[in-house]
């Protein structure tokens with residue numbers, strides 16, 4: 001569905017993953033994070049993110065003093081990122097019909113974490129979609145047009161999927177806050193966001 005008629009191309013599938021599929025995806029992400037441990041990136045200006053991150057796929061998004069970029073290896077272990085699970089590749093194919101993603105950023109939010117308004121624009125081809133899966137605690141997601149118009153919020157709950165496509169591909173978006181304790185999916189609480197992209 002298109003929740004905001006003035007943001008065509010911002011697509012939202014509430015409850016796209018049922019609870020069993022969420023639990024299976026969480027187990028796959030946990031296997032990946034055991035291999036590629038989440039770390040806390042810093043902005044190019046040196047400020048730590050409140051979100052911890054890791055990646056799956058041939059390329060992983062990262063940020064440090066040298067800037068934002070995609071790279072094929074984990075910055076701390078030096079090893080390649082683990083593969084993107086098949087469940088996520090088929091979800092992308094079903095929802096977008098686009099050629100497969102080569103990057104899946106894993107964002108881990110505790111109850112105090114947030115993400116400032118930004119655009120996803122580090123990818124080679126900015127006409128390819130971005131697909132985002134939410135697991136665990138509900139997030140207050142903020143989105144507005146690329147050119148700086150009004151922003152508005154949408155609650156993203158566990159199992160919800162959304163996408164930035166077409167005219168919304170460069171929409172500004174971020175996470176205002178996490179509603180701690182709103183889901184029991186992740187032991188100990190928190191939220192995991194999986195952002196699939198074609199980076200290269």
Ligand SMILES: O=C(O)CCC(=O)C(=O)O
Nearest residue numbers: 105107120132175193195
């Ligand atoms: O956590 C989210 O839902 C958004 C993540 C995001 O926008 C990003 O990683 O670029």
Ligand SMILES: [Mn+2]
Nearest residue numbers: 118119120173
């Ligand atoms: Mn983003």
